[in-house]
Amino acid sequence: MSIAEKLQEIVGRDWVVAKREQMERYLADETADAIRPKPADNVVLVKPASAEEISAILKMANQEKTPVFVRGGGTGICGGAVPIADGILLSMERLDRIIEVDRNNLMVVAEAGVPFGNMLKAVEEASLFFPPHPGDEGAHVGGLVACNAGGTRAVKYGVIRNFVRGLEAVLPTGEIITTGGKLLKNNQGLDLMHLLINSNGTLGVITKVIFRLCPKFNSSGTLVISYDSRHKAIDTVPQILQSGVIPLAIEYVERDVIEISARRLSMTWPATKGLAYLMVILTGDSEDEVYSQGERVSDICERNGAVDILIAERREEQANILKIRSEVYSSLKPRVADVLDITVPPASIGVMMDRVDAVAQRYDVKIPTYGHAADGNLHPHLMVDLAEKGILREVKRAVYQDAIELGGVITGEHGLGVIRLADLDLCPDGKIWELMRGIKQVFDPNNILSPGIGVL
Numbered sequence: 330m331s332i333a334e335k336l337q338e339i340v341g342r343d344w345v346v347a348k349r350e351q352m353e354r355y356l357a358d359e360t361a362d363a364i365r366p367k368p369a370d371n372v373v374l375v376k377p378a379s380a381e382e383i384s385a386i387l388k389m390a391n392q393e394k395t396p397v398f399v400r401g402g403g404t405g406i407c408g409g410a411v412p413i414a415d416g417i418l419l420s421m422e423r424l425d426r427i428i429e430v431d432r433n434n435l436m437v438v439a440e441a442g443v444p445f446g447n448m449l450k451a452v453e454e455a456s457l458f459f460p461p462h463p464g465d466e467g468a469h470v471g472g473l474v475a476c477n478a479g480g481t482r483a484v485k486y487g488v489i490r491n492f493v494r495g496l497e498a499v500l501p502t503g504e505i506i507t508t509g510g511k512l513l514k515n516n517q518g519l520d521l522m523h524l525l526i527n528s529n530g531t532l533g534v535i536t537k538v539i540f541r542l543c544p545k546f547n548s549s550g551t552l553v554i555s556y557d558s559r560h561k562a563i564d565t566v567p568q569i570l571q572s573g574v575i576p577l578a579i580e581y582v583e584r585d586v587i588e589i590s591a592r593r594l595s596m597t598w599p600a601t602k603g604l605a606y607l608m609v610i611l612t613g614d615s616e617d618e619v620y621s622q623g624e625r626v627s628d629i630c631e632r633n634g635a636v637d638i639l640i641a642e643r644r645e646e647q648a649n650i651l652k653i654r655s656e657v658y659s660s661l662k663p664r665v666a667d668v669l670d671i672t673v674p675p676a677s678i679g680v681m682m683d684r685v686d687a688v689a690q691r692y693d694v695k696i697p698t699y700g701h702a703a704d705g706n707l708h709p710h711l712m713v714d715l716a717e718k719g720i721l722r723e724v725k726r727a728v729y730q731d732a733i734e735l736g737g738v739i740t741g742e743h744g745l746g747v748i749r750l751a752d753l754d755l756c757p758d759g760k761i762w763e764l765m766r767g768i769k770q771v772f773d774p775n776n777i778l779s780p781g782i783g784v785l
């Protein structure tokens with residue numbers, strides 16, 4: 330019996346696709362074209378509807394030693410969802426039920442294939458709040474956990490990891506496990522839940538997620554602060570963090586890129602002065618509290634050379650600003666060869682920006698850069714002209730080298746996927762990769778789940 334026939338026995342004929350032309354859109358993710366890995370030739374797409382069906386698929390694949398790749402929303406930008414070897418591509422789209430928004434425990438329980446936007450809507454309808462906001466709401470909740478996504482709203486509350494309380498997952502050998510629960514404390518042994526978070530589909534298929542929620546804040550405001558130079562803008566960020574005000578988000582963007590995003594969305598970026606901007610989202614119990622935080626942040630920015638400060642208070646205005654910021658990558662993507670994801674200690678962000686400028690000058694190229702400034706997380710964009718000149722890898726490694734010298738990492742939120750593995754030789758301490766390979770071996774003795782992804 331062929332693999333496709335075995336899969337049909339498990340999930341039914343309607344949910345197995347073997348014809349290439351019917352699965353094209355499943356074979357790529359949002360990685361820039363220049364560096365996206367090529368999908369393998371012989372792939373069978375399967376769409377299971379439950380953890381039990383996934384368990385049966387993995388048991389069969391493990392027996393046959395057939396590679397299995399997991400696909401969530403396909404919004405990843407490091408090639409992690411691309412099936413790079415002949416085998417099975419497992420789409421999570423049918424595990425799409427929001428099981429419960431539990432107002433008493435402040436938790437939401439959802440199947441892994443629920444699109445993030447749907448979960449946000451359900452949480453909002455229950456008058457609760459889920460703080461992290463990775464930019465693409467088409468990502469699945471399982472994908473967000475598998476990548477430990479970050480995004481704009483991590484300053485005050487942290488990244489996705491900080492919100493996961495429980496997971497159900499299917500191991501590569503087919504067993505279904507549950508780790509954590511609706512719990513705020515759990516010291517029952519080694520923390521396998523946190524091992525599954527950011528495992529990029531290498532240790533198990535996440536099938537159910539329990540996220541912690543927050544009560545809704547009563548008031549918010551978004552400041553857009555304009556500067557004439559990127560360095561003045563970036564240098565302000567550590568001072569805001571040291572002031573005692575903890576914003577929900579502090580984003581750094583530049584005029585030329587943010588205006589491309591606004592135009593693509595037929596929207597208007599509200600600031601008309603300056604070249605570089607900080608977008609600061611403040612939240613509080615009352616308008617007065619947000620206003621007083623806004624005053625303190627404005628004072629700091631003015632002392633650091635801000636040329637204009639706008640405040641958006643209306644909900645719609647604030648949502649538009651966040652939307653324009655969230656769509657920057659999609660707007661630049663046709664001209665981007667690689668979007669880097671370096672992260673340095675927050676106080677070193679100004680030095681890192683200087684280093685990016687120095688690399689750009691050395692190679693005589695332009696490197697548009699924006700990012701989650703308060704998290705020390707920058708996204709320098711290496712454009713297609715670098716690939717055309719044959720210097721893409723060299724420039725990338727120069728930026729990585731600088732980040733590592735400052736105590737940073739080559740990826741802060743997007744993950745290693747496929748495309749970042751080749752440059753891990755720059756990272757010190759080879760022992761940690763050996764330990765990771767050992768952990769992978771324990772979970773997946775036959776290396777069938779996402780081989781070649783996420784683990785060196």
Ligand SMILES: Cc1cc2nc3c(=O)[nH]c(=O)nc-3n(C[C@H](O)[C@H](O)[C@H](O)COP(=O)(O)OP(=O)(O)OC[C@H]3O[C@@H](n4cnc5c(N)ncnc54)[C@H](O)[C@@H]3O)c2cc1C
Binds near residue numbers: 476477481533536
């Ligand atoms: C416009 C845009 C903006 C973005 N902004 C941000 C941002 O601000 N911050 C950020 O961190 N990321 C951002 N991303 C990247 C992306 O949205 C995140 O990495 C997201 O977590 C990917 O989720 P997904 O469901 O699309 O996963 P996919 O792309 O489908 O898969 C990504 C990886 O997760 C694995 N995976 C997916 N689902 C499961 C599962 N159920 N079980 C096990 N493994 C699984 C896959 O095998 C793969 O290795 C952005 C992407 C775009 C296109």
